[in-house]
Amino acid sequence: MQITRQADYAVRAVLHLARIGTSERAATSTVAKEQNIPPSFLAKIISQLSIAGLLHTSRGARGGVTLARDPRDITLLEVVEAIDGPIQLNECVGSEGACTFDESCPIKPVWCDAQDELVQRLRGTNFGDMLVQSK
Amino acid sequence: MQITRQADYAVRAVLHLARIGTSERAATSTVAKEQNIPPSFLAKIISQLSIAGLLHTSRGARGGVTLARDPRDITLLEVVEAIDGPIQLNECVGSEGACTFDESCPIKPVWCDAQDELVQRLRGTNFGDMLVQSK
DNA sequence: TGTTAACTGGACAATAAAATCGTCTTTAGA
DNA sequence: TCTAAAGACGATTTTATTGTCCAGTTAACA
Numbered sequence: 001m002q003i004t005r006q007a008d009y010a011v012r013a014v015l016h017l018a019r020i021g022t023s024e025r026a027a028t029s030t031v032a033k034e035q036n037i038p039p040s041f042l043a044k045i046i047s048q049l050s051i052a053g054l055l056h057t058s059r060g061a062r063g064g065v066t067l068a069r070d071p072r073d074i075t076l077l078e079v080v081e082a083i084d085g086p087i088q089l090n091e092c093v094g095s096e097g098a099c100t101f102d103e104s105c106p107i108k109p110v111w112c113d114a115q116d117e118l119v120q121r122l123r124g125t126n127f128g129d130m131l132v133q134s135k
Numbered sequence: 136m137q138i139t140r141q142a143d144y145a146v147r148a149v150l151h152l153a154r155i156g157t158s159e160r161a162a163t164s165t166v167a168k169e170q171n172i173p174p175s176f177l178a179k180i181i182s183q184l185s186i187a188g189l190l191h192t193s194r195g196a197r198g199g200v201t202l203a204r205d206p207r208d209i210t211l212l213e214v215v216e217a218i219d220g221p222i223q224l225n226e227c228v229g230s231e232g233a234c235t236f237d238e239s240c241p242i243k244p245v246w247c248d249a250q251d252e253l254v255q256r257l258r259g260t261n262f263g264d265m266l267v268q269s270k
Numbered sequence: 271t272g273t274t275a276a277c278t279g280g281a282c283a284a285t286a287a288a289a290t291c292g293t294c295t296t297t298a299g300a
Numbered sequence: 301t302c303t304a305a306a307g308a309c310g311a312t313t314t315t316a317t318t319g320t321c322c323a324g325t326t327a328a329c330a
Contacts, residue, residue, distance in 0.1 A: 134240070
């Protein structure tokens with residue numbers, strides 16, 4: 001019942017990029033150092049975030065990473081799901097047929113409701129707001 | 136971002152025992168079969184639940200497992216935490232010092248609030264209520 | 271045009287979680 | 301008291317997560 005380390009790293013990396021501004025590039029190694037993330041591991045995470053369209057990368061000397069959008073347009077949910085995939089509190093939530101007792105199972109709605117609540121909360125949190133709160 | 140399979144199995148096992156009533160014993164193998172749980176795995180889970188005081192086991196022929204308390208006095212949270220340990224949405228929530236950026240981190244409160252909400256919901260759900268809903 | 275700083279991608283190792291297997295101990299009942 | 305049914309316990313295997321390493325590719329800049 002925890003987001004993966006990868007997702008946590010991704011969130012922190014995006015927050016870091018939001019802090020330095022959309023116009024500034026940062027090297028993966030710099031982000032890794034300042035956020036205390038294993039550099040090679042972060043490289044993979046950034047690659048995934050890039051594929052998901054959340055940030056832009058440029059190679060070569062003076063290359064680096066920037067946010068693809070305004071921090072206000074990036075939600076916590078997007079970043080987490082770009083790495084961990086869709087949030088699913090239990091196997092039976094979402095994908096149908098995963099639980100053989102689907103119809104009568106009284107536990108499923110509890111997980112579904114809790115999940116909805118969590119997802120809404122993460123969707124309602126963007127990096128612009130978080131920046132403001134930290135200053 | 137998912138409860139472990141173990142926790143799911145535990146919840147389903149407790150629900151099964153709640154269904155048959157506090158006075159009836161069920162063999163682990165029976166519960167495993169009806170709930171589609173790997174039998175040897177369930178044995179360990181039941182052992183943990185027993186240590187946590189949620190159910191009683193008796194060995195030998197005609198032995199089996201029963202709930203230790205009325206289903207209404209057993210919450211979803213208790214069962215999940217007996218297996219997975221305290222719910223923690225992210226490493227930085229709860230245990231202090233886990234995040235080196237504690238003071239100024241704007242993400243932590245988001246996880247804390249979301250976690251509180253989830254924990255409250257699970258604490259507010261007991262197996263007596265779930266039984267009623269499934270009938 | 272050559273060097274250097276940076277991302278890319280794949281293979282691999284370490285660790286933790288999930289599941290399995292076999293053996294031992296307990297106990298009701300014939 | 302003997303047997304069979306049941307839980308207890310420990311070793312092992314399998315799988316996913318986390319983290320490392322290295323050889324490639326790209327592009328700015330001297």
